[in-house]
Amino acid sequence: MTEDPRNIKIKDYTYVLPEEKIARYPLKRRDSSKLLIYNKGSISHDIFYNLGNYLSEGDILVYNQTRVIRARLIFRKPTGAIIEIFCLEPAKPSDYESNFSARKTVEWRCLVGRRKKWKSGALKMELQYNNNKVKLYAEQIESMEKESLVRFRWDNEQLCFSEILDIAGHVPVPPYLKREDEVIDKTRYQTVYSRDDGSVAAPTAGLHFTEGVLSDLRERGIRTHAISLHVGAGTFIPVKSATAGGHSMHIEHFRIEREVIEKITGGRVIAVGTTSLRTLESLYWIGHKIREGAIVPGEKISLEQWYPYDNNSDIDYREAMVTILDFMDKNKLQYLEARTGIIIVPGYRMRIAEGLITNYHLPGSTLLLLVAAFAGDDWKRIYDYSLDNDFRFLSYGDSSLLLP
Structure with a gap:
């Protein structure tokens, strides 16, 4: 060369x-x-x-x-502000298989949209699973230059984290498509x-x-x-x-x-x-x-x-x-x-x-x-x-x- x-x-x-x-x-x-x-x-x-x-x-x-995982999670604060969390890479457990099979709590390195509006406290999302309500929480435990370390926890141990993402997440279609994800995706x-x-x-x-x-x-x-x-x-x-x-x-x-x-x-x-x-x-x-x-x-x-x-x-x-x-x-x-x-x-x-x-x-x-x-x-x-x-x-x- x-x-x-x-x-x-x-x-x-x-x-x-x-x-x-x-x-x-x-x-x-x-x-x-x-x-x-x-x-x-x-x-x-x-x-x-x-x-x-x-x-x-x-x-x-x-x-x-x-x-492809449904890596985009969209939370709404009580004030009405939308916080989007984009899961990038598992942190705890750090290997994908163990993280996706976890049934109580996990941590991920994430990109957070409108991060300035999420200074403290846990975000909450209510999900439907087999006619039951499941609560999903997100806590920002460390804020880095571009990313955040986010802890997710949920109150139904019948569900592993991969199932939580399937229920709550959105397909991360590329930004240059200039549209939200749809059923076809x-x-x-x-x-x-x-x-x-x-x-x-x-x-x-x-x-x-x-x-x-x-x-x-x-x-x-x-x-x-x-x-x-x-x-x-x-x-x-x-x-x-x-x-x-x-x-x-x-x-x-x-x-x-x-x-x-x-x-x-x-x-x-x-x-x-x-x-x-x-x-x-x-x-x-x-x-x-x-x-x-x-x-x-x-x-x-x-x-x-x-x-x-x-x-x-x-x-x-x-x-x-x-x-x-x-x-x-x-x-x-x-x-x-x-x-x-x-x-x-x-x-x-x-x-x-x-x-x-x-x-x-x-x-x-x-x-x-x-x-x-x-x-x-x-x-x-x-x-x-x-x-x-x-x-x-x-x-x-x-x-x-x-x-x-």
Whole structure:
């Protein structure tokens, strides 16, 4: 890499996105969206249900099976003031599974709308469950610069916290949709294969898949494997700095089963979405950190934003996977959990993913930088083609298959 990626100018990765190109709602059929195909420089398009025509037997699709939680809780104070609490990340218990299964009280790191109007005291919301009233309380126990630590408690121990969110919460649709969540979002802002609760934004590349598409891929000898990365609210944070180096990348948690690590070395790997790509590339660098003795067994595994750029590694990704599997054997782990903060920008060399299925992203965003890292300067041709051919953009928009 000749140029320091921290010096990349964000203004070089923007474009004009007309409001009418933003998809406010999903299409009637998931798999009827348009699919752009970028294959070694050539560009064409089709319909998503024909995805299998552009893949090969033996290809491996890796998708994100995270499930979007109803993370927005709207409380009304006795004065009438509305306080919105956006759940970001579990704090106590700190692991998602234990937190969601708790039946009395939990703590979360949250964004609080109109925080100045909530100086003290508990907020209360009354819910209906099996014809009974349930009281949900929220207390702000610590106020940080941008976030708050909030304790939730409720008076019915038959309900776990995930059920409380299902009853009381709202689907956290992206702010650029410029609308409140609606009934349709409860199903369509989830992938058909979503399983693990934890995301506050959907892995949108997966929204186009149907059971029919997945069945067709299997019949063609194309394998699919699941990882789980919980998409954080940071995915919506715009890059406000002039250069990539001035932007602090958000941290996201992922989990990957041993079986998946074993099997992704047997074919061309296609990442379904930027979250899957980020997980796969993080996996490679975790293998590097283990080889360097930089990971202590028993401690939380994390990957820093610029680690791939500050460290040289020529090992094949298969060697990195063997290193991880040996580490898991020694520590009796059936799955690997980690936190990743890596940013993927132009100049980054992909280590595992050879293809990417992704939607269209906001101008000047870290996700567009990732696409440019994958497709090079051709990202401009891809986006120009899509704008000229009436593609729908952003979360509920159309899809693309990138095969550099």
